[in-house]
Amino acid sequence: MTTKEIENKVDELMKRKYKFELIEDTDEGGFAVSYPDLQGCVSFGETVEEAIANGEDARREWTWAMVEDGKTVPEPFDAEEYSGQFRLRMPKSLHKHLAERSKKEGISMNQYCIYILSQA
Numbered sequence: 001m002t003t004k005e006i007e008n009k010v011d012e013l014m015k016r017k018y019k020f021e022l023i024e025d026t027d028e029g030g031f032a033v034s035y036p037d038l039q040g041c042v043s044f045g046e047t048v049e050e051a052i053a054n055g056e057d058a059r060r061e062w063t064w065a066m067v068e069d070g071k072t073v074p075e076p077f078d079a080e081e082y083s084g085q086f087r088l089r090m091p092k093s094l095h096k097h098l099a100e101r102s103k104k105e106g107i108s109m110n111q112y113c114i115y116i117l118s119q120a
Helices: 003-013 048-068 092-105 109-119
Strands: 021-024 031-034 042-045
Touching: 003 048, 021 048, 031 048, 042 048, 092 109
Parallel strands: none
Antiparallel strands: 021 031, 031 042
């Protein structure tokens, strides 16, 4: 791709709306900005405004590098596409085990299963 083609593609991709996380750095001061959908895209700033502006610059540079390397830039995560539910069939013995363990822990089997999945 030519530089102009990369620039056009990056401009197009920068129109996407990505969620970013803003984290205060209590040790060093300032703020960190990261984009969960864009692995490794992180920036910093002394103020919230500076961190957000630097984050957008970092996103542009990150996107440029991905396009230049011929890699795919992931689509923004859309939480509305997922209900947070799915149906799962399991052996009766596993169901019994999970029900007993959740009862022993004093929580619902649903909460217990979410805990187990989050640890994996």
